Amino acid sequence: MKRYDKYTVATEHEGLTIETYLKQIVQCPRRRLQKLTRAKGILLKGRNVFLQKKVKAGDVLQVLVMTDQDYGVQPEAGEISVLFEDAQIIVLDKAAGQLVHPAGQTDGGTLANFLAYYFQTKGILVTIRPIHRLDRDTSGCVAFAKDARTQTEMERQLLNGEFKRNYLALVQGVPEQEGIIDEPIGHCPGKPNRRMIRPEGDRAITHFRTVQTLSDAALLELSLATGKTHQIRVHLVHIGHPIIGDGMYGRRSSIIKRQALHAATLCFRHPHTAQMVTVSAPFPADMLRAMDDLVKSR
Secondary structure, eight states: OOOEEEEEOOGGGTTOBHHHIIIIISOOOHHHHHHHHHTTOEEETTEEOOTTOBOOTTOEEEEEOOOOOSOSSOOOOOOOOEEEEOSSEEEEEEOTTOOSSOBTTBOSSSHHHHHHHHHHHTTOOOOOEESSOOOTTOEEEEEEESSHHHHHHHHHHHHHTOSEEEEEEEEESOOOSEEEEEOOEEEETTEEEEEEEOTTSBOOEEEEEEEEEOSSEEEEEEEESSOOTTHHHHHHHHTTOOBTTOTTTSOOOSSOSSOOEEEEEEEEEOTTTOOEEEEEOOOOHHHHHHHHHHHHTO
């Protein structure tokens, strides 16, 4: 039996098209709107309706609750570390060296594949919906939504800066105690996988604080006001303190086999309870060993 969410049009929204109402008021993403249109899942007064029809105050829109048909990725047996889970959201601790989701030539062994298998073993059919991503060699917190509605709300929080992400990084040299890096980031010409500071790039803002000073190195806590690809890595190189082990933007290291960057904490407002949720991932063993080596080298 089909289920519908119902929305009563308020006076201040009268005159909007159904498309605009669903996008702006209901926060329905474009992809879901396309699926609803194909499924004839938008009703007004119980009848299918065109997206360009204008609504009136008091109109009741019915929007089909679309159930997931598949996982979106191939389920694959593998270990995952669950940091938080409820009916709407699951947060995992991603290992360094693992992709969040299949990409390019890699279609297996990702966190998404393992999560799909986790759901499959529980008899739950849920499309895998990462709310954000981490670089392959960055460890730590990654959040997934269990339904389209939750995904929409969490992506809104991400866009508005309400979804807080804090990182820990080991960097070369010792920066000032704290600071803000506000530099635009764009593509690196001729190197599609790299980013660089470019005047015409997208604005990117990173806050940092020095937590511990080591031997010509430091442990930094960083938070993102924006979320651009490789943002922390590019910004830290720009101020002369590249992440230790970052072979793309700095140089490889003998004390750690990857960039020493860890997504330590997520903080967000739960889309269903409105309560603030904070989730933390344990400090990774390889970064701890690297810190011990730096202390010993003093």
